Amino acid sequence: MDVYDSIIRGTQPNRLIIIEDSFLAKGQFILHLISENRKSHDIHVLCFEHLVSQYQKLFPSLSNIHYYDCMTNILSSTLSMYETVTNIIAQSTKNVVILIDSLSMYLLGTDFRNVYKEVLEITSLEKVPNVVQLVAVIHEDVTEKHYTEHLKNICKTYIHVQNTNNPLVLNLRLEHKRSNGKCVVQKLKGELKSDCTFKLINDLLPQTIEEEKGIPKNLASFKLDLQENEKKAKEELVLPYTLVQNASNIGGIIHYIPDEADDWDEEDPDDDLEI
Amino acid sequence: MSNVNVLEELKLVLKPDLPERRMVCAEETDTSKADIILSFYMWYVFNKTDSPVCMVGIRDTYGHYQNVGLKFHYNLLLMTNKKRFTFIESVMTVGRLVECAQNLLEQHPVGNVYMIVDDISALLFLGEKLEEIIGFLMFTKRHQRLYLVFGCWKHKFDETAKRLTSAASHLADIRVSLAPLVTGFSNSATGTMRITSNESIYQIEDVSYLYKLFDNGLTLSLNSKTVR
Numbered sequence: 001m002d003v004y005d006s007i008i009r010g011t012q013p014n015r016l017i018i019i020e021d022s023f024l025a026k027g028q029f030i031l032h033l034i035s036e037n038r039k040s041h042d043i044h045v046l047c048f049e050h051l052v053s054q055y056q057k058l059f060p061s062l063s064n065i066h067y068y069d070c071m072t073n074i075l076s077s078t079l080s081m082y083e084t085v086t087n088i089i090a091q092s093t094k095n096v097v098i099l100i101d102s103l104s105m106y107l108l109g110t111d112f113r114n115v116y117k118e119v120l121e122i123t124s125l126e127k128v129p130n131v132v133q134l135v136a137v138i139h140e141d142v143t144e145k146h147y148t149e150h151l152k153n154i155c156k157t158y159i160h161v162q163n164t165n166n167p168l169v170l171n172l173r174l175e176h177k178r179s180n181g182k183c184v185v186q187k188l189k190g191e192l193k194s195d196c197t198f199k200l201i202n203d204l205l206p207q208t209i210e211e212e213k214g215i216p217k218n219l220a221s222f223k224l225d226l227q228e229n230e231k232k233a234k235e236e237l238v239l240p241y242t243l244v245q246n247a248s249n250i251g252g253i254i255h256y257i258p259d260e261a262d263d264w265d266e267e268d269p270d271d272d273l274e275i
Numbered sequence: 276m277s278n279v280n281v282l283e284e285l286k287l288v289l290k291p292d293l294p295e296r297r298m299v300c301a302e303e304t305d306t307s308k309a310d311i312i313l314s315f316y317m318w319y320v321f322n323k324t325d326s327p328v329c330m331v332g333i334r335d336t337y338g339h340y341q342n343v344g345l346k347f348h349y350n351l352l353l354m355t356n357k358k359r360f361t362f363i364e365s366v367m368t369v370g371r372l373v374e375c376a377q378n379l380l381e382q383h384p385v386g387n388v389y390m391i392v393d394d395i396s397a398l399l400f401l402g403e404k405l406e407e408i409i410g411f412l413m414f415t416k417r418h419q420r421l422y423l424v425f426g427c428w429k430h431k432f433d434e435t436a437k438r439l440t441s442a443a444s445h446l447a448d449i450r451v452s453l454a455p456l457v458t459g460f461s462n463s464a465t466g467t468m469r470i471t472s473n474e475s476i477y478q479i480e481d482v483s484y485l486y487k488l489f490d491n492g493l494t495l496s497l498n499s500k501t502v503r
Contacts, residue, residue, distance in 0.1 A: 022441075023441060023444045023445060023450070023471075024471070026473065026476065028476050029476045029477070032476055049445060049446060050416070050446075051416060051417070057475060058475055058476055071413045071416065071417070072406070072409065072410045072413050073410075073413070073414075073417075074369070074373060074407070074410035074411060074413070074414045075373075075414070102445070104442070104445075105409070105442070105445075105446075108405060108406045108409055108442065109406040109409075109410070139441065139442075139445055141437075141438070141441035141444075142438050142441045142442045142445065144438075167471070167479045167481045168479060192476070192477050192479070193477065194477055194478070195477075196476070196477050
């Protein structure tokens with residue numbers, strides 16, 4: 001499973017994505033890529049770190065992207081993140097994607113427990129069904145590690161952006177929780193290009209997707225997992241009822257020879273039905 | 276290389292004339308000091324612009340910066356007499372910093388104004404909270420005419436000071452990171468100066484110099500450069 005591709009394209013439901021980055025390995029480009037691939041949604045960017053005008057230059061110029069100034073104002077109070085989102089929902093008719101840059105700045109001025117609660121409420125299907133996705137950037141050099149771990153625990157996908165010797169080349173480590181409970185890890189390397197793309201570098205061994213939390217072994221006297229040959233046999237098995245649904249496999253035909261006493265009618269008896 | 280030549284070279288990299296580089300963070304590590312960067316910006320403002328400068332000395336005194344300034348070809352006393360320079364001492368709270376910024380903007384209602392703070396991390400040790408210091412930085416970001424250049428000390432054992440420096444780096448438009456040599460002392464270099472700026476997500480400038488401080492000046496030699 002290509003986790004990276006499914007996250008960027010939004011091919012699978014994913015209510016919370018956390019991107020952990022640092023000063024020399026910024027994760028904003030992932031927000032940029034996600035916003036390019038959500039054209040059927042309303043995208044709302046909560047700007048905690050820079051002026052709205054700066055974000056308007058960072059993101060693509062699309063009519064479905066809206067910006068909100070959420071920077072702390074030392075001279076007056078500002079709305080909480082949840083209040084901002086509920087105001088957004090009240091005015092939005094489409095499904096909504098919320099991008100937050102960065103949650104670390106919001107965490108500096110707000111108690112973590114309140115932020116944790118707000119994130120849970122925003123990603124709650126019952127409370128805010130319109131919000132289909134929340135993507136938040138956290139800076140590992142600003143936010144305390146245990147806070148990031150708590151947020152990582154409730155997210156569906158966690159992306160760690162790591163720097164290399166070249167500031168334009170970044171390593172990504174993606175951890176994605178599948179709906180069946182398994183966790184998939186994918187490691188990638190890519191280069192930020194001037195045409196606003198992130199080109200994956202192919203000289204690495206192709207993805208190292210590993211299933212970290214598989215079926216536990218040696219727990220029962222009978223075998224719970226499948227070996228490779230068993231998985232292959234399972235995939236190749238064709239169940240008998242599937243043959244019937246395949247029109248090209250019809251093997252039988254009925255030949256009817258009417259008797260002399262039969263009133264053979266060439267007309268279709270169901271002809272008068274308006275089907 | 277004379278000091279002026281060095282400053283002209285720095286000007287090509289730091290690009291202080293760009294409106295997108297209004298907030299400059301000079302990060303100090305260990306024994307390195309941001310004075311050379313603060314002095315560069317004062318040299319630039321006094322020699323290349325007509326803008327006023329308000330300097331807040333939390334850590335060092337007026338006399339110290341006057342001595343440094345004479346080596347970098349500007350005279351703070353002269354600038355004070357010309358009403359282009361103000362030095363404020365005894366600022367110990369974020370509230371006072373905000374007041375200084377507001378006064379500077381009110382006294383000069385037209386054109387760009389420069390505020391230089393020698394060490395904002397010192398406010399942490401004076402009892403101010405991290406989020407309030409960040410609040411001051413966000414306050415300055417909201418004012419398009421206000422250019423802020425500040426030093427911030429990244430203490431290796433103080434996690435709060437480290438977090439403040441990192442947060443300030445994220446907020447700043449350009450960061451100059453000064454550090455001593457990892458391998459120890461050298462006759463040819465005092466330390467490294469790494470200049471990082473993000474024009475946009477896909478445009479990053481990362482230039483590293485070795486710098487040497489003398490009694491009368493400064494020399495730079497290019498270490499590495501990545502520009503996209």
